[in-house]
Amino acid sequence: MFKIAKKRELNSTVTMMDIYAPQVAKKAEAGQFIILRVDEDGERIPLTVAGYDRIAGTVKIIFQIVGGTTMRLNAKAEGEYIEDFVGPLGCPTKTEEIKKVCIVGGGVGCAIALPVAQKLKSLGAEVHSLIGFRNKDLVILEDEFRACSDKLIIMTDDGSCGRQGVVTAPLKELIESGEKYDEVIAIGPLVMMKFVAATTKSYGVPTTVSMNPIMIDGTGMCGGCRLTVGGKTKFACVDGPDFNGFEVDFDEAMARASAYAEFEKKERELNCNLFRKEVE
Ligand SMILES: Cc1cc2nc3c(=O)[nH]c(=O)nc-3n(C[C@H](O)[C@H](O)[C@H](O)COP(=O)(O)OP(=O)(O)OC[C@H]3O[C@@H](n4cnc5c(N)ncnc54)[C@H](O)[C@@H]3O)c2cc1C
Ligand code: FES
DSSP states (O other): OEEEEEEEEEETTEEEEEEEOHHHHHHOOTTOEEEEESSTTOOOEEEEOOEEETTTTEEEEEEEOOSHHHHHHHTOOTTOEESEEEEEESOOOOOTTOSEEEEEEETTHHHHHHHHHHHHHHTTOEEEEEEEESSGGGOOOHHHHHHHOSEEEEEETTSSSSEESOTHHHHHHHHHTTOOOSEEEEESOHHHHHHHHHHHHTTTOOEEEEOOOOOSSSSSSSOTTEEEETTEEEEHHHHOSEEETTTBOHHHHHHHHTTTHHHHHHHHHHHHHHHHHHHO
């Protein structure tokens, strides 16, 4: 069992938790993920390592409440326990030889992007961060990004915070104004990463994306997380989650991501009803 050492709501749909898991904290690196189960009969879900404290033995996770399991996790209070917390899994984000980077984060993907930005900053890189959200109520981690970025641009779809529009607009402007990035690292919704890669490709700026397909075992055995990258089959859990953005077949990934939509909708409704009954 793993204790929830700290819990904080970042906005109405995103929660941050520090989980006491010293063995995971000892080895975790930016870009890796864990798989957890909230309770004994729970489903396994992957979440990215959003930070770690090797001395305190805690691992930070930041999750969006989107369905059954994340609702159950969010229902746990500080001091309570979760059943399993396995990791670190996947490959760390490559940071070698990056002197200047543009980090592009979208929505809860910013939680995944933050430790990468922090790590690159700590290694001496110049970090520009472009983070996008639907509106100002959904903005998360602004202070944390400001602290590790030489340049920070916030975008919202409705213009209620920062500039109005999508992250690819300032990305294009920065590249056209002469910023020379060794790498662009994009983490967010599939459609965002697809368009970031399409933008950077025309300027020849190397681009890494972090893929988050359905994962089951997280060890390369089940094939659930397969993707086509450069015409070859790859498993996001062991070969990724980071891949060359120019090589990922995003259209196939988007089709696979929506395959369980109907089942997930039913689960969400069931969980909502269960919670409603518990409260009544
Ligand atoms: C490597 C990786 C890292 C991730 N990191 C984060 C993170 O840091 N923060 C965060 O909020 N989310 C992250 N996700 C997504 C997260 O796993 C899903 O939001 C979560 O599984 C939803 O479960 P649910 O039962 O609450 O929702 P459901 O209603 O079951 O699903 C909602 C959506 O979540 C995704 N999903 C569901 N089950 C899985 C699964 N087993 N594996 C992958 N995706 C699934 C699907 O896109 C689905 O449409 C990550 C996914 C991957 C693969
Ligand atoms: S989750 Fe099973 S192969 Fe990757």
